[in-house]
Amino acid sequence: GAVVSQHPSWVICKSGTSVKIECRSLDFQATTMFWYRQFPKQSLMLMATSNEGSKATYEQGVEKDKFLINHASLTLSTLTVTSAHPEDSSFYICSAESSSYEQYFGPGTRLTVT
Amino acid sequence: GIQVEQSPPDLILQEGANSTLRCNFSDSVNNLQWFHQNPWGQLINLFYIPSGTKQNGRLSATTVATERYSLLYISSSQTTDSGVYFCAVRAVDTGRRALTFGSGTRLQVQP
Numbered sequence: 520g521a522v523v524s525q526h527p528s529w530v531i532c533k534s535g536t537s538v539k540i541e542c543r544s545l546d547f548q549a550t551t552m553f554w555y556r557q558f559p560k561q562s563l564m565l566m567a568t569s570n571e572g573s574k575a576t577y578e579q580g581v582e583k584d585k586f587l588i589n590h591a592s593l594t595l596s597t598l599t600v601t602s603a604h605p606e607d608s609s610f611y612i613c614s615a616e617s618s619s620y621e622q623y624f625g626p627g628t629r630l631t632v633t
Numbered sequence: 634g635i636q637v638e639q640s641p642p643d644l645i646l647q648e649g650a651n652s653t654l655r656c657n658f659s660d661s662v663n664n665l666q667w668f669h670q671n672p673w674g675q676l677i678n679l680f681y682i683p684s685g686t687k688q689n690g691r692l693s694a695t696t697v698a699t700e701r702y703s704l705l706y707i708s709s710s711q712t713t714d715s716g717v718y719f720c721a722v723r724a725v726d727t728g729r730r731a732l733t734f735g736s737g738t739r740l741q742v743q744p
Contacts, residue, residue, distance in 0.1 A: 551730055553731050557674075562736045563719070564734075565731045565732075565733075568731050610674055612676065614676075614732075619681075620663075620664055620681075621664075621681040622721075624676035624678075626673070627674040627675065629674070
């Protein structure tokens with residue numbers, strides 16, 4: 520089956536620093552990737568839709584200058600959390616859409632900002 | 634936007650029991666997927682089932698698109714089935730490609 524990887528799987532950073540999370544589709548090309556955020560014991564909330572070669576589309580309430588998304592190739596999308604603060608601590612999950620429209624999810628990145 | 638409701642929110646089973654999880658959605662969909670989120674947070678694809686019935690081992694799913702619901706059946710449950718089960722859909726008319734998730738069913742299978 521299709522595999523999506525994320526790196527790093529967990530990261531601890533100090534308040535005010537930036538963190539980059541990578542999402543890769545390993546065995547298929549993905550024109551469209553998605554970034555979700557999940558708080559403990561809650562469902563996944565869409566942050567943005569990432570399209571290869573174009574600007575990301577952000578959901579209402581998500582600060583595009585804080586959560587920078589780059590989708591430079593058909594297998595890689597990155598999410599950079601800029602000037603991170605403790606309230607940005609969360610579980611970030613990416614997904615990639617296959618040619619058959621099924622979505623596959625990465626294992627997630629647990630971000631802790633101290 | 635489209636609303637997705639899952640029931641029950643929590644479920645406790647004894648090993649070997651069967652269960653049915655339900656997902657109701659408020660608009661027509663062209664994608665419906667069931668996922669199992671394991672204790673480490675990984676979402677495992679169970680079914681891609683915008684309509685019809687599929688089976689995979691002890692799991693099966695049915696989507697009745699005209700009535701806007703889907704069911705996930707788990708038979709002979711095992712402790713490894715524990716976790717959260719999510720239904721996620723994509724509405725037809727919005728042009729939005731992302732999935733909208735239900736709130737999940739938290740399943741605990743006891744030995």
